[in-house]
Amino acid sequence: MSSSNPSTTGGPSASNPxxxxxxxxxxxxxxxxxxxxKLLMVRxxxxxxSKDGQNxxxxxxxAYFSDKLIVRRGQTFQMWVEFSRPFNPKSDKxxxxxxxxxxxxxxxxxxxxxxxxxxxxxGRWEMKIVEQKDKRVRLVVNTLPTASIGRYRxxxxxxxxxGRLLFPCTPNDIYMLFNPWCEDDPxxxxxxxxxxxxxxxxxxxxxYGTEQQIGARTWNFAQFxxxxxEACLFLLERGQVAMTEWRDPVIVSRMVSxxxxxxxxxxxxxxxxxxxxxxxxxxxxxxxxxDILRQYYKGSGKPVKFGQCWVFAGVTASVLxxxxxxxxxxxxxxxxxxxxxxxSTDIYLDEKLELIKDETSDSVWNFHVWNESWMTRPxxxxxxxxxxxxxxxxxxLSQGSYRCGPTxxxxxxxxxxxxxxxxxxxxxxxxxxxxxWQKKPDGSFSQVHVDKNxxxxxxxxxxxxxxxxxxxxxxxxYPEGSEEERIAVExxxxxxxxxxxxxxxxxxxxxxxxVMDGAGPRIGEDAKLSIVLKNTSSKQRTASxxxxxxxxxxxxxxKDTVKKDRIPVxxxxxxxxxxxxxxxxxxxxxxxxDQGALMLTVTGRVSQTKQxxxxxxxxxxxxxxxxxxxxxxxVVGKELTVQITFQNPLSQVLKNVLFLIEGLGMQSIRKIxxxxxxxxxxxxxxxxxxPTVSGSxxxxxxxxxxxxx
Numbered sequence: 080m081s082s083s084n085p086s087t088t089g090g091p092s093a094s095n096p097x098x099x100x101x102x103x104x105x106x107x108x109x110x111x112x113x114x115x116x117k118l119l120m121v122r123x124x125x126x127x128x129s130k131d132g133q134n135x136x137x138x139x140x141x142a143y144f145s146d147k148l149i150v151r152r153g154q155t156f157q158m159w160v161e162f163s164r165p166f167n168p169k170s171d172k173x174x175x176x177x178x179x180x181x182x183x184x185x186x187x188x189x190x191x192x193x194x195x196x197x198x199x200x201x202g203r204w205e206m207k208i209v210e211q212k213d214k215r216v217r218l219v220v221n222t223l224p225t226a227s228i229g230r231y232r233x234x235x236x237x238x239x240x241x242g243r244l245l246f247p248c249t250p251n252d253i254y255m256l257f258n259p260w261c262e263d264d265p266x267x268x269x270x271x272x273x274x275x276x277x278x279x280x281x282x283x284x285x286x287y288g289t290e291q292q293i294g295a296r297t298w299n300f301a302q303f304x305x306x307x308x309e310a311c312l313f314l315l316e317r318g319q320v321a322m323t324e325w326r327d328p329v330i331v332s333r334m335v336s337x338x339x340x341x342x343x344x345x346x347x348x349x350x351x352x353x354x355x356x357x358x359x360x361x362x363x364x365x366x367x368x369x370d371i372l373r374q375y376y377k378g379s380g381k382p383v384k385f386g387q388c389w390v391f392a393g394v395t396a397s398v399l400x401x402x403x404x405x406x407x408x409x410x411x412x413x414x415x416x417x418x419x420x421x422x423s424t425d426i427y428l429d430e431k432l433e434l435i436k437d438e439t440s441d442s443v444w445n446f447h448v449w450n451e452s453w454m455t456r457p458x459x460x461x462x463x464x465x466x467x468x469x470x471x472x473x474x475x476l477s478q479g480s481y482r483c484g485p486t487x488x489x490x491x492x493x494x495x496x497x498x499x500x501x502x503x504x505x506x507x508x509x510x511x512x513x514x515x516w517q518k519k520p521d522g523s524f525s526q527v528h529v530d531k532n533x534x535x536x537x538x539x540x541x542x543x544x545x546x547x548x549x550x551x552x553x554x555x556x557y558p559e560g561s562e563e564e565r566i567a568v569e570x571x572x573x574x575x576x577x578x579x580x581x582x583x584x585x586x587x588x589x590x591x592x593x594v595m596d597g598a599g600p601r602i603g604e605d606a607k608l609s610i611v612l613k614n615t616s617s618k619q620r621t622a623s624x625x626x627x628x629x630x631x632x633x634x635x636x637x638k639d640t641v642k643k644d645r646i647p648v649x650x651x652x653x654x655x656x657x658x659x660x661x662x663x664x665x666x667x668x669x670x671x672x673d674q675g676a677l678m679l680t681v682t683g684r685v686s687q688t689k690q691x692x693x694x695x696x697x698x699x700x701x702x703x704x705x706x707x708x709x710x711x712x713x714v715v716g717k718e719l720t721v722q723i724t725f726q727n728p729l730s731q732v733l734k735n736v737l738f739l740i741e742g743l744g745m746q747s748i749r750k751i752x753x754x755x756x757x758x759x760x761x762x763x764x765x766x767x768x769x770p771t772v773s774g775s776x777x778x779x780x781x782x783x784x785x786x787x788x
Contacts, residue, residue, distance in 0.1 A: 119171050119239040120163035121246035122214070126233075126253065127157055139260065139279060142303040144746070148251070149308070151258035151403060153224025155199070160235060161215045168208070172238035175206060175220065176245075177231040177253070179325075183316045189227055189323060193220060202263070222255065224263035227325035228402055230254050230312055254308060257328060257403030265455040266328050268405045276543045277405035277453065282742075282777045283396065283541050285389045286548060287633075289445045289676075289697045290412035290536040292599045295548065297779055298393045298408070299367030302401035305746045307369060310376035311401045314338050317345055317380060328404050328454040329485055332469045333500060337482035339395050339471035341382040344480060347375045347394060348386035350473055352632055354672055359384025363674065364783035367741050368397035370748045387633075391471040392448040399469070405453040406469070409551070412536040413697070414447035416474060416635065417507035422496070422572050424513045424534060427524060432625055432682040432691070435518065442635030443534065445676050445697050447472070447508065449483070451540070456487060459498055463487035466554065468505050477501050488554050494567035506571050509535030509555045510564070515693045527691040531568075532559045586688040588616035589650065591624075593679060593696035594657075602675050602700035603728040606662040610681060612692075614650035622648045622692060624683040628662055630670045631678045631697065639670050641677070648683070667700075668731070675700035703728050705738075705780045713743075713770050723764040723780050727756045733784045738764065742778040744771035 127134045128148035134156045135141040140149035150156045166173070173195045180188035193204045199221045210217035233248040259268040259278055268274050281300050288294040301307055315325065318334040325331060338346040348371065351362070362385055365371065371394055374383045386394070392408045399406040415424040418441055427438040449470035456463045467485030477483055477500065486505045487498060494510075496503040512531050516524040535556060542549040557563035590613045600606040614620045624646040630638045642662060650656055660679070667677070676699045683692040706724040713719050723740075727733050738751040745768070756762055770776060 117164055117239070118241045118244060119166065119237040120244055121235045121237055122161045122163055124161075124233075124235055124246065124248045124251065125159040126248070126251050127159065128251070133157060138258075139274075140256070142279065142281070143308060144303060144305040145254070145308055147254055149254040149256065150222065151256050151260065151264075152222050152226040152228065153258045153261035153264050155219050155221050157209075158218050158220065159215055160218060162237070163214070165214055166208070166211065166216050167239075170240055173206075173216075173218075174236040174238070176234040176236055177204075178234070179227055179229045179231050179322050181316055181322070182230070183313060186316070186319070186321060191226075191231075224258065224261050225265075225326050226255055227322050228255050228257055228331070229315070229322060229325055254312075256401075259403060259405050259453070265457070266404050266453060268453050272543050274405065276541075277407050278400055278403065283393075283408060284546055284548070285393060285408045285448055286410035286539045287389060287446050287448070287674075288412075288699055291595050292699055292701065293412070293537060293539065293548065294699075294701070295546075296389070297366065297777060298389075298396075299369060299741055299777070299779055300393065300397040300400055301367050301369030301372070301741075302397045304369045304373075306373050306376055307397065308401055310372040311398045313376050313380075314347065314372075314398065319344075328452070329456065329458060329467075331402065332399060332404060332452050332454070332467065332485050333482060335395060335398050336469045336471045336484055337480045339391055339398065340386070340473040340481055342473040342481040345380055345382070347371065347383055348391060348471075349382045349384045350387065350391070351385035352387060352634055352636065356385050361385070361783050362387040362390050364737070364739055364781050365390050365393070366739065366779040366781045367748070368394045369741065369746070372397065373747070388444075388446075388472040389448040392450050395450045395469060395471045399450070399452055406450050407540050408448055409451050409468075410446050410448045410539045411509055411555075412446050412538070413534055414444040414508045415511045415513075415534045416442045416444060416447075417504065417511060418475070422503060422507050423511050424507070426513065426515050426693075426695075428515060428517045428527070428682060428693070430518055430520070432517065432684065432693075434627065434680055434682075436637055443513070443695075443697075444635045445631070445633045445674075445699065447634075451488065452485060454485070456485075459487060459490075463489055463498060465489065468501075470501075470505075475504060477504075491555055492557065492567065494570035496571045503571070507534075509538065510568060510571070511535075512568065513695075515691070517691070528693045530694075533695075586616070587690050588688070589614050589620050589622070589685050589690060589692060591681060591683075591692045591694050593660075593681065593694060595696075595698055598701065599698055600700055601728060602671075602702050603664060603730070604700075605664055606667070606677070606698065606700065608660045608662075608679065608696070608698070610646075610658040610660055611655065612648060612650060612658070613655045614653060617652045618687065619652060620650040620688070621686045622650075622683045624648055624681055624692070626660070626679060626681045628677055628679045630667070630672055631676045632672055633674045633676050635678075637678065638672055641667050641670050668729075671700070675702065705782060707778055707780055709778075713776070715770050715773050717769065719743075719768050719770060721766050721768060721778060723766060724761065725756070725782060726761045727759055730758045732756070732758055735784070736762075737783040738780060739783065740766060740778065740780045743768050743776050 126148040130141045138151045175193035177191040206220040231253045235246040257266045258264040341349045396406045424441045427435040451466040466488045470483035473481035483501045490498040515528040517527040538552040594609045627643045708722045710720045733756040736753045740749040
């Protein structure tokens with residue numbers, strides 16, 4: 080309940096109001112009560128903002144930490160106003176003034192007048208008295224489903240025959256968000272379980288690894304935690320986009336994709352794909368967005384260090400869910416990064432079929448995480464609404480900024496790369512062909528092998544209502560090799576920077592693939608794979624295979640060659656031959672980078688037919704999980720002891736180990752500096768928590784190692 084004093088328009092003091100002369104609404108008659116001749120002063124305003132009250136519950140905003148009134152647009156909310164005397168509908172009038180003003184910039188704001196009416200109509204800013212008790216009235220206020228989101232300052236304007244008075248409700252502002260529950264809002268989602276997952280769920284799963292070794296990390300989106308909503312609106316102001324555009328989820332999501340990275344607009348996260356994370360947090364140590372957004376907000380926009388793709392995606396999901404746009408994290412395995420808009424991924428080999436590392440600017444990321452947000456696309460031809468790719472990882476410039484999307488998933492599927500935004504880039508990530516080029520004696524290159532089925536595998540997101548992985552590859556492309564898929568690729572390639580040449584059929588009767596058993600090797604163990612060759616001809620085939628295994632960042636950028644050798648192969652007619660391949664721990668132990676990724680490239684030429692054999696296989700060395708075990712039942716308000724166990728899998732000492740814990744309603748990360756962990760040693764932590772929120776809650780723990788010895 081606000082108790083600040085009213086002020087008059089142009090009045091000298093809020094504590095000593097004077098009336099502003101106005102033309103009377105009607106001639107005063109003998110029947111007018113003496114009370115109605117007095118000024119209509121607002122004594123107090125109650126925005127009914129409690130978390131368990133009708134407004135917050137009906138608007139699905141009761142989970143927000145903030146004690147402000149948080150509503151969703153296109154839906155009514157209620158409030159009480161208390162006057163200095165009973166309100167007289169015949170002679171008094173009432174109006175709300177809503178002001179959406181920038182707090183941290185000088186951009187122009189928005190002014191909205193909400194008149195008092197007898198009957199509410201959809202699609203109008205209006206309010207109606209639904210109850211009157213003595214000097215108090217209860218109002219129902221109607222908001223537009225296309226209103227700009229943001230923090231509105233509220234002023235109650237009262238009119239009587241004696242004059243007009245203004246009553247500012249500060250600091251009781253109203254936060255307005257997008258509304259997936261409103262059919263007229265462009266972000267409307269008609270499935271309640273999906274709304275719970277993509278808007279209200281604060282815990283998610285982000286997938287990583289390789290297509291053969293898919294891992295999952297739990298992520299705390301923290302969209303309802305302390306200061307996160309304020310941080311999100313602070314971030315929007317940094318976008319330097321007019322507040323009138325804050326009504327459009329297409330513009331807002333595109334703006335957020337630029338603002339979550341720091342590359343050109345003072346955004347949230349600084350990317351770092353190197354070996355060193357000094358002066359910041361290793362991307363693998365983050366397990367949620369809350370501390371990242373709070374650091375950025377409380378640091379007045381100072382970039383947070385450091386992020387990689389899943390961190391950018393986690394923060395983007397947090398911001399967009401917080402603002403009310405249904406959003407999910409999506410992982411694409413074997414994700415192409417097409418740098419020249421050729422819509423193909425190009426790999427260059429020399430005359431000896433060895434990889435030319437300096438020539439290859441395109442790369443294939445083991446995995447790449449982006450977001451999808453749900454919205455209509457009235458700016459595009461019909462059929463392009465629904466899920467849109469929004470990617471905040473800074474990869475390529477889009478209209479002068481490092482941003483990507485929103486890109487219609489349906490346009491990607493059909494190869495309609497002429498539709499905005501950034502469809503060619505996303506198409507290449509999921510459906511480009513991997514083309515091998517060999518250098519000729521005159522310095523030019525010719526195509527020697529095309530792999531049409533390796534890019535864009537097991538596109539994954541968390542299932543609705545459970546922690547299982549859902550494969551959504553079919554939303555991005557038709558089945559590999561189908562007529563529809565080839566038409567989509569060829570449709571897209573017409574818009575590429577260079578036409579894709581497809582080889583004429585030759586005697587391609589030998590196939591090669593690399594196979595891994597089970598979930599693959601663990602870090603600290605030998606890595607064992609198999610090279611499988613199949614001769615489908617009725618004649619003998621011989622070849623000399625060159626293999627090279629390299630340490631690789633998950634982005635596909637190669638670092639060091641670990642091992643390189645040749646293998647002679649002799650294949651009998653119709654023979655399938657399996658060649659065991661082993662990389663010993665002692666061979667790779669001093670070469671690994673973050674995430675333990677390696678790439679094995681095998682090339683060769685069949686002597687009899689001159690067929691080029693070429694394949695690449697990416698695998699990771701799996702790291703151990705931290706094991707979390709509660710020692711008693713969790714009860715709100717009661718201390719809970721949790722046991723956290725970690726075993727060092729290496730015969731090396733881990734130096735300066737830092738454990739980070741969040742969840743269970745904590746409003747910040749708990750950091751535990753453990754120190755060194757001896758080789759092959761087990762660490763057990765006992766931590767105490769007091770759960771603050773009822774219902775299903777998760778506790779997340781991660782570790783960070785500064786160096787190994």
